[in-house]
Amino acid sequence: MTEAFEPVIVGFTCNWCSYRAADLAGTARIKYPPNIRLIRLMCSGRLDPTFVFKAFSSGADGVMITGCHPGECHYVEQNYKAMRRFILLQRTLAQFGIEPRRVRLVWASAAEGHRLAEEITNMVEEVRQLGPLNWPTAPDGVQVTRSVEAI
Amino acid sequence: MTSNPDGNPNGKPKFAMCWAASCGGCEIAVLNIHEKILDVDQNFEVVFWPVAMDAKYKDVEAMPDGSITLTLFNGSIRNDENEHMAHLLRRKSKILVAFGSCACEGCIPGLANFSTTQEIFDAAYAGISTDNPNGIRPQSAWDAPEGTLHLPKFYPVLKTLDQVVPVDYYMPGCPPESHQIGAVIDLVIQALHGEATLPPPGAVIGAGQSTVCDECPRARNVKKITHFARIQDALIDPALCLLEQGVLCNGIATRSGCTALCPKAGAACVGCYGPAEGVLDYGARLMTAVASVIDSTDPAEINRILDSLPDPAGAFYRFNLAGSLLRAGKAAWAADRVKA
Numbered sequence: 001m002t003e004a005f006e007p008v009i010v011g012f013t014c015n016w017c018s019y020r021a022a023d024l025a026g027t028a029r030i031k032y033p034p035n036i037r038l039i040r041l042m043c044s045g046r047l048d049p050t051f052v053f054k055a056f057s058s059g060a061d062g063v064m065i066t067g068c069h070p071g072e073c074h075y076v077e078q079n080y081k082a083m084r085r086f087i088l089l090q091r092t093l094a095q096f097g098i099e100p101r102r103v104r105l106v107w108a109s110a111a112e113g114h115r116l117a118e119e120i121t122n123m124v125e126e127v128r129q130l131g132p133l134n135w136p137t138a139p140d141g142v143q144v145t146r147s148v149e150a151i
Numbered sequence: 152m153t154s155n156p157d158g159n160p161n162g163k164p165k166f167a168m169c170w171a172a173s174c175g176g177c178e179i180a181v182l183n184i185h186e187k188i189l190d191v192d193q194n195f196e197v198v199f200w201p202v203a204m205d206a207k208y209k210d211v212e213a214m215p216d217g218s219i220t221l222t223l224f225n226g227s228i229r230n231d232e233n234e235h236m237a238h239l240l241r242r243k244s245k246i247l248v249a250f251g252s253c254a255c256e257g258c259i260p261g262l263a264n265f266s267t268t269q270e271i272f273d274a275a276y277a278g279i280s281t282d283n284p285n286g287i288r289p290q291s292a293w294d295a296p297e298g299t300l301h302l303p304k305f306y307p308v309l310k311t312l313d314q315v316v317p318v319d320y321y322m323p324g325c326p327p328e329s330h331q332i333g334a335v336i337d338l339v340i341q342a343l344h345g346e347a348t349l350p351p352p353g354a355v356i357g358a359g360q361s362t363v364c365d366e367c368p369r370a371r372n373v374k375k376i377t378h379f380a381r382i383q384d385a386l387i388d389p390a391l392c393l394l395e396q397g398v399l400c401n402g403i404a405t406r407s408g409c410t411a412l413c414p415k416a417g418a419a420c421v422g423c424y425g426p427a428e429g430v431l432d433y434g435a436r437l438m439t440a441v442a443s444v445i446d447s448t449d450p451a452e453i454n455r456i457l458d459s460l461p462d463p464a465g466a467f468y469r470f471n472l473a474g475s476l477l478r479a480g481k482a483a484w485a486a487d488r489v490k491a
Contacts, residue, residue, distance in 0.1 A: 085439060
């Protein structure tokens with residue numbers, strides 16, 4: 001393939017903050033690369049590492065986990081659970097030979113559309129540098145999603 | 152008297168048991184059903200069971216397709232001989248059971264999926280416990296004066312049985328507990344007599360629907376972990392939940408069915424009964440649970456606590472690596488790609 005590598009990033013957002021930050025980025029016409037596919041959860045504490053493994057095993061090149069800033073969780077302290085899972089997940093992924101930088105934890109409040117867009121842009125570039133993950137369990141069809149045109 | 156579903160002259164349905172990459176513990180567990188083994192003999196004609204009787208692969212090849220009523224297949228798929236037997240017995244069997252943790256989810260042999268073939272061979276043929284001065288390594292073909300000899304080809308990535316052929320039932324455990332095996336054999340015999348119906352295909356049999364914690368008699372309170380302890384280094388309260396005492400116990404994510412044997416005996420659950428009902432990735436579920444009871448909100452402190460858990464992937468995927476979503480480490484997959 002001569003086509004340039006476009007990373008596929010799955011982004012998990014919290015209903016109360018980062019999902020709204022993404023919304024704000026949209027209404028404020030802030031640009032970020034279309035490589036990220038956002039999935040809304042009720043809370044970053046809902047993020048079971050299973051979702052991350054599922055994303056990687058299905059062909060994602062990176063996963064971004066986003067939630068409310070520490071101390072600001074809508075459900076009091078669930079974002080701390082997300083943080084602990086994230087740290088444990090990175091350690092485990094390293095043992096699988098997957099670069100820990102392929103997962104990123106970002107705190108973004110509903111007012112931080114700019115910050116979220118910036119983090120997404122950074123992460124896409126970082127994963128682009130890392131190259132495709134191409135996990136062998138991924139269905140071949142996932143290649144199709146790589147050719148999405150930049151808007 | 153028994154029906155004669157296979158047109159078998161002695162009127163008994165046929166039974167087979169085969170081991171692939173496994174330790175042999177499953178075979179012992181079957182013999183450990185004591186006098187119930189006589190029920191097996193009374194109700195089945197054993198046509199193939201390498202550990203218990205003499206039979207050749209070509210005998211199985213000569214059997215009509217679908218002529219074996221029940222095959223218990225233990226062991227995972229480590230080489231092309233294992234894979235050949237999986238395909239052969241799938242073709243010959245009406246009911247194929249993935250028997251034991253290796254066949255279901257890779258078990259301990261599956262942990263080798265974190266290593267390359269080279270590393271596995273180095274450990275096996277060049278380790279300090281191996282006397283191998285000429286550095287001999289297994290070859291898949293060898294020219295002897297009498298002709299070329301063939302040995303099974305080693306696969307870089309170990310597979311579970313259902314990653315190779317469709318499986319009718321899963322019976323977890325390392326090994327499956329003998330009382331569970333006895334109950335399953337009773338059920339199959341009753342079903343053959345029309346007195347019971349078998350569960351739907353794809354079901355997990357011979358195990359519970361809940362978790363090991365549900366069967367564990369230890370007292371449970373709020374868990375707050377500030378340090379992970381190895382069981383030999385800690386003073387363990389025999390009546391209190393092990394995880395609460397900082398010992399990584401896998402019972403929270405593991406399917407019930409063993410009657411919590413290990414925690415009852417003072418050892419942590421290692422997860423041999425596999426993922427509990429509805430769990431897609433065993434290690435991930437365990438991570439979810441363990442991370443949530445770590446008692447800190449400070450990243451540096453969390454890292455310090457996790458430093459006392461030196462091998463998280465090995466602990467969380469001890470029995471389930473080959474059956475997990477990622478199935479193997481990147482290095483093993485890379486070698487697998489070269490092979491393909």
